[in-house]
Amino acid sequence: MMDVESIREDFTVLKTGVAYFDSACMALKPRQVVEAQDEYYSDYPGCAGRSLHRLGKKTEEKFEEARSKVATFVSCSPEEVVFTRNTTEAINLVARTLDFTERNGVTTSVMEHHSALLPFMMLSKHGKIRLDYVAADVEGVTQAGEWRKKINSSTRLVVVHHTTNSVGTRAPLAEVIKAAHDAGALVLVDSAQGVPHCETNFKKLGADFMAFSGHKMLGPTGTGCLVARRELLEELPPFMTGGETVERVSLDSVTFLKPPQRFEAGLQNYAGMIGLGAACDYLSKVGMKNVEAHEHALASKLFEALSDVKGTRIYGPSDAGKRTALAAFNLGKAKPHEIAMLLDKTAKIAVRSGVFCAEPAMTHLGAGSGAVRASLYLYNTEEEVQLFGEALSKIAELY
Amino acid sequence: MICLVALAVFLVLAVFSARYRPLAREAFDCVFRKMTLRPCESGLDERLKSTLVASVFSKSPRAAGALNRNFELFSWILTALMIASFAYSAFSAYNWVVYGDCNGPGSDGFCPFNAIGGEHISDCGTGNSTSRTLVLPATLNGQVVGLADAKVTVIEFGCFECKYTKEAEPIVARVLEEYAGRIRFVFKPFPIPTHNNSRLAEQAALCAARQDRFWAYKDELFSMQPLLLANASDAIERAGVNAAVNSSEFQECMQSNATATEVEAFYREGMASGLYGTPTFFINNRTLVGPKPFEAFEALIEEELKK
Structure with a gap:
């Protein structure tokens, strides 16, 4: 069991009385992460991999230590971890570097985040790939059978979510990965909403690529990772070129570094990645099983609270077992932004409103004009959920 | 309609403070879009509505409910009052320029513009x-x-x-x-x-x-x-x-x-x-x-x- 009250002590912003229900967008940062970043700027603000002085060496040591921490956190080797700015950049890296000449099929679903859709929509628009979408059911769940129908011998890549950011539904990953591999296709898992909330074992998962962001898992903004099987990374050409990506350069030829440095062009976000390492430490110390159990308990309370409010329409699964601690809803004819602002102004509850960068998914669910999203994390409590329900009930009376 | 009122208010405030200039621009965009029968994209109207309703909510949830349900009517009333106020001000300004008295010739009313040292006074x-x-x-x-x-x-x-x-x-x-x-x-x-x-x-x-x-x-x-x-x-x-x-x-x-x-x-x-x-x-x-x-x-x- 985890001690939520003790955890909340680490999050300074919670002392202001805000009830933070927007972790699917941005997780709060514990003081340990902030301190780790501060330490870099205060004590050893050097360049990794190029400066031989003590500050440079310390930076490199800490930067690579952060890579190892991330690798341990998702169970892969450090060489398989490419640091990026966020999930979006990680997915773009795969989209821009993977060879689609022999097989050009890409299969994805309507439930994906724009970050997983747009890079491939652009490739499709330029005729470089053939893009196929898997439909979801009315609850926003993509069924394994539907994925199998869309994966075939021409499929080069399957892009699939771990958990949708719109309604928190999960894809049948094991079946999708098996179907893809059976067809000779690669699998890219968008785990932006997965890694922060579930114990993740990249090797056991069996995917070829996995992308996630640091800022959604207590880490600093501007941090993300692409985790990929080492042999695949070896095959990929550089994504961006410039400083750090190369071993030797003459005016006639370039020898690129081995992965993952090959993909990390220019001066890196050392402070951010060191902070991300601290976030991995923090979550590991709490225990991801504990985080999952806590969120599962909160999810039940969240849906109960929402169901008790007159006039709410909750999007996503009706089956409690399929729910995560994320709920998208609307309240009668009220505009989602109004609800979000009223929750903030009347009860200091921070929620997200809109289409959550997943417009096709929201349109599919019948919420093309948007919805309100409450997303919870390890620092939320049942009391906050109860307060949320009460505040929402009062707001419902305004309409 | 609330955007029209907001435009007038933010335009005045923007003269004195730069922080209101983006809001004035947003309000202008909102008014322009409404005039061309398109929805306001910036969400300024929703933000203003929520802010006003929330302010009232803390004092009287019932009044907040009434305001929320009749917000469009409230906006129209505010707009009408604003237009009337502008028209009256313009008329007063005309009187002041032409007659030296913002209340017009032969009025007993007091003209505040002159009370502190202008050349002429309404009296x-x-x-x-x-x-x-x-x-x-x-x-x-x-x-x-x-x-x-x-x-x-x-x-x-x-x-x-x-x-x-x-x-x-x-x-x-x-x-x-x-x-x-x-x-x-x-x-x-x-x-x-x-x-x-x-x-x-x-x-x-x-x-x-x-x-x-x-x-x-x-x-x-x-x-x-x-x-x-x-x-x-x-x-x-x-x-x-x-x-x-x-x-x-x-x-x-x-x-x-x-x-x-x-x-x-x-x-x-x-x-x-x-x-x-x-x-x-x-x-x-x-x-x-x-x-x-x-x-x-x-x-x-x-x-x-x-x-």
């Missing part, structure tokens, strides 16, 4: 004159104090029933005190046509003057101006008693209308000077209209003294 209007050009009175007839050969002569046309003339009294007293021995002051009782008992009060004051009790009587009459407006004969009588006027002579003067011709002469002189309200002051050939601050008198008198 107790004459009802006839609409001209802003004031001409120095042809005579120095009136009640006079001060040096006969002073370099500066201050002439006041004042009405006993005019609240602005009364308002100017302490300022006039200070002027007389500060410039004692250096100026000549002439008070010309001027009956405002729209004031019912004005002419009677002026006659009474001139009757008191026949007993050399004008200044005392004038002070008494101004001090009981509310009574004068409500019951003129009572006020005229009481002022006489308080100013130690001989009652029988005073009564005789009043009953014989002995001073009516003088009052009429002051009225004609005032109209010939182009008076459009009281109090009107001539400081040599320069004018002040309304209860101006002492500093306004001081500036003009000092300049005239230096000449």
